[in-house]
Amino acid sequence: MGITHFLAIPFPILGHINPLLQFSQVLVTYGCKITFLSSDENYHKLKSACADAGHAKVIDSNIRLVSLPDGVDPEDDRKDQARVISTTINTMRVKLPKLIQDVNALDSENKISCILVTKNMGWALEVGRQLGIKGALFWPASATSLASFNSIQRLIDEGTIDSKTGLPTKKQEIQLSSNLPLMEAAAMPWYCLFNSFFFLHMKEEMQNLNLAERWLCNTTFDLETGAFSTSPKLLPVGPLMANDHSVLCSLWEEDRTCLQWLDLQPPQSVIYVSFGSMVSLKPNQFNELALGLDLLKRPFLWVVREDNGFGLNNAYEFQGSLGKVVGWAPQKKVLSHPAIACFISHCGWNSTIEGICNGVPFLCWPFCSDQLMNKTYICDVWKVGLGFDRDEKGLILKEEIKKKVEQLLGDEEIIERSSKLMEIIIKNKAQGDQNLNMFISWAKD
Known part of the structure; x- marks a missing residue:
């Protein structure tokens, strides 16, 4: 068997790119190989940031940066998440199979073993499944927020939230499971973002993300104990920031x-x-x-x-x-x-x-x-x-x-x-490391 080779695909915003790049650095310390796919725009930013030797910014040689266009025009507002989500899915989806083929042709001994995506990139898991490649989700938010998105259909069926908007049908607190805290409906993560577009997108996106066989979260069991009883797929691998690894490239210049x-x-x-x-x-x-x-x-x-x-x-x-x-x-x-x-x-x-x-x-x-x-x-x-x-x-x-x-x-x-x-949290790191080892073994087999 060759080494475990991950194709990492973050949604093209900083809050997804940085955590997945950090996680990729950690996977490299476990002997994995990473192909890191970003949009053309972010690829050029990463390349130039990593070439800035004056800031000692490096990416490990076992992480290869590749890119595809995301279809967002230069004059478009990249803060318009609805636009970025739609164009990224439509543009990248058709080009991904060819990119996978090209990556595998470069190193036939170590073909891509597993596709690793963040939120909004679940379509890539579907592409991977068609090609016989395993899929996993790296969730850049809390395990509880993932559990809440995964509860959307149940909350609709129970009449707790509206099926079109995600808004609460009456003033009430929501408890996602018996051992999770009661929360105001307004605290649900789809409640105030991009109106109904984001809610309807995530309702559909969760069907894609359920194609992933593992859901990895940068959290620990003791931080969010209740969340882990909501799905056997959830795996705490944090705190990742405690790992000692290479300095990350930042897409934005830091004022040190x-x-x-x-x-x-x-x-x-x-x-x-x-x-x-x-x-x-x-x-x-x-x-x-x-x-x-x-x-x-x-x-x-x-x-x-x-x-x-x-x-x-x-x-x-x-x-x-x-x-x-x-x-x-x-x-x-x-x-x-x-x-x-x-x-x-x-x-x-x-x-x-x-x-x-x-x-x-x-x-x-x-x-x-x-x-x-x-x-x-x-x-x-x-x-x-x-x-x-x-x-x-x-x-x-x-x-x-x-x-x-x-x-x-x-x-x-x-x-x-x-x-x-x-x-x-620091004591929980040993369990996070153990879960990470299990995940890498699963991805390789």
Whole structure:
């Protein structure tokens, strides 16, 4: 037998590419070979990022980057996820069989053993099945959010949600299974994203994803115990960030000056603020956050992307003598820095795992998708963070920001629970490694 060869296919956004690339690096340390398929646009970004030797960005030689067009025109808005999903499926699906054939022709001893996809790329599992290739899902969010998507049809059949929109049929809390927490219907990950398109897409997508024989999640059994009883396919392989592997290429240039700046700050003094790669604040909310950080009179590190609609230059005006504003940060290094006191976060799963693994308490500012569900876990299940209250116009005011940061940093129990949760997660790593070994053996046979 040759070595296990995975064809990794992420949906072409940062929140899927980075976790799957990180997972690919981990698989390489287990002796696997990876062909990593991205859209043409992201392929060129990855190639140029990895050629930037000045930042010591590398991809292991056992990971080969390949690309296909995703059909998104240069003038199209890549934040329009509905458009990107539709064109990617329609364009890549017809070209994938030929790419697989070409990849296998290059190394006939080590043909592709398994196709590994993220959400929205389930169509590739169908292509793989037609070619007799095994399929697995790498889910870049929580196991609970996957369990919720997998429950869509049952919730429709029970009359809990509407079959066309996914909206709740009446005001009620939803419990996906007897050992999962009760959640507001609004916390379901399809509830506030792209209206009914995304709900109907995911209802169909779950049929594709069920073609995968394994569902891998960057989580641990102790973090989401209840989720693993909902499907035998679910396999916790985290925390992946704890693996020591090559430096990842980032599609976006990181401003590493913030690490030197953090070195100058007292221990547990800095408020870290980042809302991930997709979310943008409206100008009035942006101003309230800036004024709230100013009111605190504490050092803060604030990630403001250049494409946030308000402008990085405008944010620089707010940093004052205590703050540091950057366009993008090396987040894992930031969260592991002793100067960090807390994390004002959108509660995306990657950020949630990275914060937990470093024992950092959260202030939760979720927007959509699985972020509301993650906030429920952070605040109500794990109890390692607090949420913000909004005013009658839906704004989080500067006084509320100041109040909640001070409340969090004064709450010894939350800080202690954050440290304990970190210890539990790191202990879970052995089980994650064992599951990973089992998965690789299955993919190879």
